[in-house]
Amino acid sequence: MEHSEARFHISYYGVYILVWLALVILTGITVFVAGLNVGHLTVLAALFIAALKSTLVLSYFMHLKYERGGFHILIPLVLVTLAIFLGLTFSDVAFR
């Protein structure tokens, strides 16, 4: 029992509620910004806020903030992979 407790971080309920509140506020901001009609910036703003929300979920709800070892490189690894695929796809789509 001691072992498992040492390996897992126990979060306070309050921390989770604060994170949830931040996520709800960010959702509100996304909806608000989308209504502004600022052209290409709308997409960028929406993706930026979505990335911010994901970071909150990954760090706190999924405990990546408290993990040790190789867990931190997993998400960057998959994002780099996706970026490579995106780059390759657009090198085809955009210059066709």
Next chain:
Amino acid sequence: MNETAEMVLEHHKDYTGAKLGMWLFLLTEILLFGGMFILYAAYRYHHPAEFHQAAEELNRIIGALNTLILLTSSLTMALSISAIQKGHRKLSTYFLIATILLGFLFLVNKYIEWSGKFQHGIYPNSPELLARSQGEILFYGLYYAMTGFHGLHVLAGILLLNVMLYLVMTGTIHKGDFILLENSGLYWHLVDIIWIFLFPLFYLIT
């Protein structure tokens, strides 16, 4: 195999390994949805105006409501794990039930949304949709494929959490061993993250 070796095997639990295995699975899930997001980006690049037009027909309110539902279900999921870690089994059970109900509510909303679209004759290969522009056909194809795939993941998550609920209630998952609940939580949160991207890309960017 002698008896002592068997006992060691039985009592040995590799928590880090179990968690790493779950994460590796989640990475394949990110790549699965990532591929569809790349497809979305490529088609949107070619048909910006049609995507704009088609997205305006989606119900923003249901989309926003479902975002709030999933975010809250992520909260109750995380709280359920915290509760079991602290040894509060009853509380953990309640949070888990709340998570399952919220997931179910998400699917009910999805059902209402999809049937609304079906009634307007907009579904894959419908004559109404095929009469529209290429970009709109692609938009709705992606919409049904991606939200459909996501909905299947929510359904799988609900089934998984029901099993977890049973295991918590019977005491198989407890203060000293909660890796199954932790890993199920990781899955549930990932499904939430995918929706965090689906919502603005389909409902908001118009």
